Amino acid sequence: MEVFLLQLFNGLSISSILLLVALGLAITFGLMKVINMAHGELIMIGAYSTYLTQNLFHDYLPESMFDWYYVLAIPVSFAIAFVFGLILEMSLIRFLYGRPLDSLLATWGVGLVLQQLARSIFGAPNVAVTSPAWLNGGLKIMDGTLLPYKRLFIIALVAACLIAMYFYIYRSHEGRRMRAVMQNRDMAACLGVSTRRVDAMTFAIGSGIAGIAGCALTLLGPIGPSLGTYYIVDAFMVVVLGGVGKLVGTVLGATGIGMFNTLFEYWTNASLGKVLVFVCIVAFLQWKPMGLVAMRSRSLD
Amino acid sequence: MRLQKFTPQRIWILIGYAAAAAALFSAPLFVSDFRLNLLAKFLAFAIVALGLDLIWGFTGILSLGHGIFFGLGAYAMAMYLKLEASGGRPPDFMGWSGLKELPLFWQPFQNFWFAVAMGIAIPALLALVLGYFTFRNRIRGVYFTILTQALVIITTTLLIGQQAFTGGTNGITGYQTVLGYSIGSPDTKRVLYYITVAALIGIFVFCRFVIGSRFGKVLRAIRDGENRVRFIGYNPAVYQMVVFTISAAIAGIAGMLFVLHVGIISPSMLGIVPSIEMVLWVAIGGRGTLIGAALGAILMNWAKSEFSTAYPEGWLFFMGLLFVVVVVFMPKGVAGLVSQLKFRKKRREQKHEGVRNPAV
Numbered sequence A: 001m002e003v004f005l006l007q008l009f010n011g012l013s014i015s016s017i018l019l020l021v022a023l024g025l026a027i028t029f030g031l032m033k034v035i036n037m038a039h040g041e042l043i044m045i046g047a048y049s050t051y052l053t054q055n056l057f058h059d060y061l062p063e064s065m066f067d068w069y070y071v072l073a074i075p076v077s078f079a080i081a082f083v084f085g086l087i088l089e090m091s092l093i094r095f096l097y098g099r100p101l102d103s104l105l106a107t108w109g110v111g112l113v114l115q116q117l118a119r120s121i122f123g124a125p126n127v128a129v130t131s132p133a134w135l136n137g138g139l140k141i142m143d144g145t146l147l148p149y150k151r152l153f154i155i156a157l158v159a160a161c162l163i164a165m166y167f168y169i170y171r172s173h174e175g176r177r178m179r180a181v182m183q184n185r186d187m188a189a190c191l192g193v194s195t196r197r198v199d200a201m202t203f204a205i206g207s208g209i210a211g212i213a214g215c216a217l218t219l220l221g222p223i224g225p226s227l228g229t230y231y232i233v234d235a236f237m238v239v240v241l242g243g244v245g246k247l248v249g250t251v252l253g254a255t256g257i258g259m260f261n262t263l264f265e266y267w268t269n270a271s272l273g274k275v276l277v278f279v280c281i282v283a284f285l286q287w288k289p290m291g292l293v294a295m296r297s298r299s300l301d
Numbered sequence B: 001m002r003l004q005k006f007t008p009q010r011i012w013i014l015i016g017y018a019a020a021a022a023a024l025f026s027a028p029l030f031v032s033d034f035r036l037n038l039l040a041k042f043l044a045f046a047i048v049a050l051g052l053d054l055i056w057g058f059t060g061i062l063s064l065g066h067g068i069f070f071g072l073g074a075y076a077m078a079m080y081l082k083l084e085a086s087g088g089r090p091p092d093f094m095g096w097s098g099l100k101e102l103p104l105f106w107q108p109f110q111n112f113w114f115a116v117a118m119g120i121a122i123p124a125l126l127a128l129v130l131g132y133f134t135f136r137n138r139i140r141g142v143y144f145t146i147l148t149q150a151l152v153i154i155t156t157t158l159l160i161g162q163q164a165f166t167g168g169t170n171g172i173t174g175y176q177t178v179l180g181y182s183i184g185s186p187d188t189k190r191v192l193y194y195i196t197v198a199a200l201i202g203i204f205v206f207c208r209f210v211i212g213s214r215f216g217k218v219l220r221a222i223r224d225g226e227n228r229v230r231f232i233g234y235n236p237a238v239y240q241m242v243v244f245t246i247s248a249a250i251a252g253i254a255g256m257l258f259v260l261h262v263g264i265i266s267p268s269m270l271g272i273v274p275s276i277e278m279v280l281w282v283a284i285g286g287r288g289t290l291i292g293a294a295l296g297a298i299l300m301n302w303a304k305s306e307f308s309t310a311y312p313e314g315w316l317f318f319m320g321l322l323f324v325v326v327v328v329f330m331p332k333g334v335a336g337l338v339s340q341l342k343f344r345k346k347r348r349e350q351k352h353e354g355v356r357n358p359a360v
Helices: A002-032 A039-060 A063-091 A100-122 A149-171 A173-183 A185-190 A195-217 A227-242 A247-267 A270-287 B008-030 B033-056 B066-086 B092-096 B104-110 B112-135 B142-161 B186-212 B214-224 B226-232 B236-262 B272-285 B290-310 B314-329 B333-356
Strands: A138-142 A145-148
Touching (some): A002 A039, A002 A138, A002 A145, A002 A173, A002 A195, A002 A227, A002 A247, A039 A063, A039 A227, A100 B142, A100 B314, A138 A149, A145 A149, A173 A195, A185 A195, A227 A247, A227 B142, A247 A270, B008 B186, B033 B066, B033 B236, B033 B272, B033 B290, B066 B272, B104 B112, B112 B236, B142 B272, B186 B236, B186 B290, B214 B236, B272 B290, B272 B314, B272 B333
Antiparallel strands (some): A138 A145
16 A cells, blocks of 8 residues: 555656646647757756755855755746746747747757756766755655655645646736637737747746756756756657647646656566557557647648 | 650769769778778768658658667677677676576577568568558657657667666677678778678669659658648558658668677667767758768768867767757758759849849
8 A cells, every 4th residue: 555655656746747847848839839859958957057046055145044045946947947948039949930840950959059068067977956954854644655845845846837837828918828829820910919929938938947847856866967858858758648738738648657657667667667658658649649638720730 | 763864964963973982982992991990880870861861851751760770770780790709609798687598589680681681670660660650640740750759768778778688788799700700800891891882872772763753752742741742642641651661771771781890789879869960960961862961971970080089078069059050051951052052143143134134
């Protein structure tokens, strides 16, 4: 029973991380049909921002205040990744609108450059970020099952981000414009929505969420220049599986992949587990090629 | 295949090809053994680039997983070479992982021709299966590319994880003979080099034939407008599957030649980064032109070997920048630069034409 609970919790934790990583990607892809291969590097930027915030607190503020660096680090990571995303969109992605394969390659190039930059600035070895003291320890459910506070915090953070995104997309004017552009770009432009601004804003917000994901990942282990590449392909699979256009799809996709990953890894070993998950995804795509929750529109593509 | 007129331009192109072939065949005369080995490696990469160009430049499907097909062909040949070196007994890495006897699926690889056949058949089969399950459901474009990337990840994870069967991260190395000839001797290397050149030329001619046929026309139509092809009555999925399989088989052949020259294969040579590098070669050389892809592969690899020795850290930086520049400014690659310049010259002439005869 305890093993089952622990596996369930692990699956949930992995799903939450995947969701955070994939949320920005899904929003960007749903709107602009741009697969941003530099997304992993934006996660890395968020993680390094947390590292820098920690160092700032360490150097300039008294010891007692050190643990609160994390509270500041979350908006700081969001902001820095937001700015990077905005610059990226305005200088590069804008010119590749309508050419999804080319933007994939170009953003891969940008990702490589960012990785190398991080390597030259921070060094190739991983850097350690000390998590705040109030996140150490765990919640005891039964004898022997300890649910770490860090993972619980991440789940709570993801839930908060999800709610914030929901309110932004479905309950605000900007969100309504974004949905309009997603459903029918030309018509939205005819009605006076500035698609350029919506594109820039959406891409930047997606990047900001990636920054928050990076901040969350600092709790789980050391961070290095190639932090993003580990999570990025799984995030893509979440986007492919969950379908684009609706938040629900991404949530379901992330939960599905996270849970099945944990399940298969528990049954077989880690490498076979990944193969099985991939086979399941391809099999599922036979039944629903557009993903779990697809946005239906009248255009053929 | 229709007969083409022997216009002066075509004759020049044919002379160019003949000169290139002659240069390749006579290279052992003036190039040192070490550089010859490097050149052979570059030629193997050029073969992969041809296959990738077939599917990306001419059919419009970007596959970021060609490293896998390349690697599977290489592993097939590596298994044969390793068994040759260990004399039919289980290789050393199996002993390290506790395997006492040769696994069943390793045993047939003692035969050279079986290994060659598997090196072509396994990648082709994998491509056929993946292609069948994706193209049939009209999964294309970016989704398909992501699936190929996922395929790369799981294959590398599998190869690394199943260390007992595949040698894990270290890969398979330590070869001594091939078909009885010592693999290290310069004579064998020279013969292998000639075989590689012949393979390159043969596959080039084959690709030209495919492109020039009606099949090739449909491929280009699929690249330019898949829905219209469907409306006319063709089933694009079949064409996409076939070209994907052919491309994978070509990559498998290249892999086999690669491992014969380089002497090692490991999962890092077929992972995500090598797969993307292959795409970069085709992008720079010029997708949609076969010679561009081959030249791009040779040039980029030569540049990489020169650059990495001088600035090892800067190479990734340079590659990333190159990606961005080529994709944004030179979508047709270097081979396309020639046609771009010709187009510009023609347009400038037309403008002057207009000024000279304003009444027209």
